[in-house]
Amino acid sequence: xxxxxxxxxxxxxxxxxxxxxxxxxxxxxxxxxxxxxxxxxxxxxxxxxxxxxxxxxxxxxxxxxxxxxxxxxxxxxxxxxxxxxxxxxxxxxxxxxxxxxxxxxxxxxxxxxxxxxxxxxxxxxxxxxxxxxxxxxxxxxxxxxxxxxxxxxxxxxxxxxxxxxxxxxxxxxxxxxxxxxxxxxxxxxxxxxxxxxxxxxxxxxxxxxxxxxxxxxxxxxxxxxxxxxxxxxxxxxxxxxxxxxxxxxxxxxxxxxxxxxxxxxxxxxxxxxxxxxxxxxxxxxxxxxxxxxxxxxxxxxxxxxx
Numbered sequence: 001x002x003x004x005x006x007x008x009x010x011x012x013x014x015x016x017x018x019x020x021x022x023x024x025x026x027x028x029x030x031x032x033x034x035x036x037x038x039x040x041x042x043x044x045x046x047x048x049x050x051x052x053x054x055x056x057x058x059x060x061x062x063x064x065x066x067x068x069x070x071x072x073x074x075x076x077x078x079x080x081x082x083x084x085x086x087x088x089x090x091x092x093x094x095x096x097x098x099x100x101x102x103x104x105x106x107x108x109x110x111x112x113x114x115x116x117x118x119x120x121x122x123x124x125x126x127x128x129x130x131x132x133x134x135x136x137x138x139x140x141x142x143x144x145x146x147x148x149x150x151x152x153x154x155x156x157x158x159x160x161x162x163x164x165x166x167x168x169x170x171x172x173x174x175x176x177x178x179x180x181x182x183x184x185x186x187x188x189x190x191x192x193x194x195x196x197x198x199x200x201x202x203x204x205x206x207x208x209x210x211x212x213x214x215x216x217x218x219x220x221x222x223x224x225x226x227x228x229x230x231x232x233x234x235x236x237x238x239x240x241x242x243x244x245x246x247x248x249x250x251x252x253x254x255x256x257x258x259x260x261x262x263x264x265x266x267x268x269x270x271x272x273x274x275x276x277x278x279x280x281x282x283x284x285x286x287x288x289x290x291x292x293x294x295x296x297x298x299x300x301x302x303x304x305x306x
Contacts, residue, residue, distance in 0.1 A: 097283075116184050179235065
């Protein structure tokens, strides 16, 4: 006796968004048109600087005045000049920025995560004082502390040259001090949203605090870790004041400081500046594409059954 195999039923697609759009188009056409206009204005506002700098980087006239998106006689000579390293060590600046930002991101994210977990889950003497101190330290912008930071790193370098002036170690040390406070507060707020029933269930099952953190809590907080990682990387990558203060040699400088050399009292090399800015944005775009799934995902949803 032959039996006919039935194909598994395909799950129905969620049509709530499509239904809402149809209802909006049918009942409120003016509202839909206004939203589309607002979206178009936002897109144009966001993309205009990018389109402008692309045009400048392709302009052989070496000027920031462009009349067309793709200039006449568009050229890649500015990119070639940067990558060939003629006159300016662009690739060295780019590598320095990536190295310093990546190391700062990893160390700061690790310390902030453990600190936020302890402040969120444990109750100990001095906990509130620690939180208040961390908050008050972040009130003062780092630009007001530039002279103090310079003197501290100068004196520290006399004993430990690896973290002194004109060293990547010294810059990383300063960036860590500036990033730990706000990141710890941000992560703690997210840790507080994770239900404590998860901790209690893990402890009942005999899990240690480390197992509870690594196997249970850590997978649930990946979205906020991805956001904090991007914030740390971008803030360090784009910093100018600290890098200019601590790094003097051209071979040790970062991209933000190096690009400033294209601007002088006699004029600005707009072609090199625009090409360098576009190439310098690639690491941030790659990092965002790498962690975008964690940013979008809401992994804490449905973690505890009611």
